[in-house]
Amino acid sequence: MILTIACIGAGFGTLSDARAQSSNRNEVRAAISEHGWYVVWGVTINEAEYGKFTYAVANSVAGTNPGPVMAYFSHLAERNIDKVADQAPALSRRLVQDLVIESLDNPGRTISRANLQLRGGIATYRRWKTVRVPDGTERYKIYGPRNPFTGKRTWTYGYRPKFKSVRVPLPNHHQPYVKFRILRPNNPPAVAQLFTFWSYGSAQGGGFFKKVGADWVEIKGGKHWASFREVNATSTSVTLFDPSRNMQVRLDGRKAYWRYPTGSWNYLFERVQ
Known part of the structure; x- marks a missing residue:
């Protein structure tokens, strides 16, 4: 049976720069967490930071030093690595940390060790803002005073600007993640x-x-x-x-x-x- 690592969820926040009403973040995150995965989210980064993150992953792999990558996971505290290691007793804490780096260096690939599965990657959120822009003019009636003898009102046409709402694309945001899944020993995830x-x-x-x-x-x-x-x-x-x-x-x-x-x-x- 697959067990999600719910115990490491406390304290994982969301960031205000990827709001649901102006991005597809909710849909992307829901798809990533399907099928029993528990997802640890890193900090949200913009296009400029994207290259820096991939560089940090390369340095962490080459130098066997997790520090550059872990800096992007402000909520992935030391205790959370410990809790993951506790639920996979065959693995040391350092090995779990190394597997996190390996999963980020091989995005989309499932890495399995003992009863622990990991998969890393970078979520990309499309972003936009909705603005009102001029859309020509529209004609409307302007009524004058009512004639006291006939009861009728005079009127003429006036013109005023017309507007429409359009969606303006914004630069994409990205968010690195690592997702975990624990399997019971001798019990495949059927x-x-x-x-x-x-x-x-x-x-x-x-x-x-x-x-x-x-x-x-x-x-x-x-x-x-x-x-x-x-x-x-x-x-x-x-x-x-x-x-x-x-x-x-x-x-x-x-x-x-x-x-x-x-x-x-x-x-x-x-x-x-």
């Missing part, structure tokens, strides 16, 4: 053990439930809807087969997909629990 209940939102509500062995059922509106057999499980998803409809369903941490055995996967719905 999603079949993690997903015993997978619910989705609909008019009636429903979900997939794992029974004994490899059998699953789908319940919709409080009633049995379909029966499935588990045919495959990986570290990120589980695949079910419905023989009555000759159809497969794949469940991952956030979404469900379906297909016929010889077809391509199609989006089905989002997970709500």
Whole structure:
């Protein structure tokens, strides 16, 4: 079973220079933390600092000195390295620190030692600001006083400036990260053990439930809807087969997909629990 390292989360803050309303930071961070990873975020850096960070990684690797890289992880305190090492007792504290550097030197690659998995990288956030700019003129009516005898009002056309809102790109921001995952010894990270209940939102509500062995059922509106057999499980998803409809369903941490055995996967719905 995969265990997230929740105990090292205290004190990890967010930075105000990458606000959700003016960047895609939330979406990027959610994608990085999928599938049971706990993410340690470094400081947010701009385009100029990006090169300095990669240089610091190279120096840390070449000189076996973690100091230049750790300077970018203001929240990665000494105690957090200790806590990670405590949950991976086969690894020394210095080895865990070296693995952090190695993961950042090989972004996107999963590094495994004993029961610890690490993956490092740099998240890139698109940023923008919304401004109002002139967009020609618009015509409107200007009414004069009402005629006391006819009751009618005179009017003429006037013109005033018109504006529209446009999104102006700002320089990207970047944020280095290292994410951790602890595996129980002698227990591989099979999603079949993690997903015993997978619910989705609909008019009636429903979900997939794992029974004994490899059998699953789908319940919709409080009633049995379909029966499935588990045919495959990986570290990120589980695949079910419905023989009555000759159809497969794949469940991952956030979404469900379906297909016929010889077809391509199609989006089905989002997970709500």
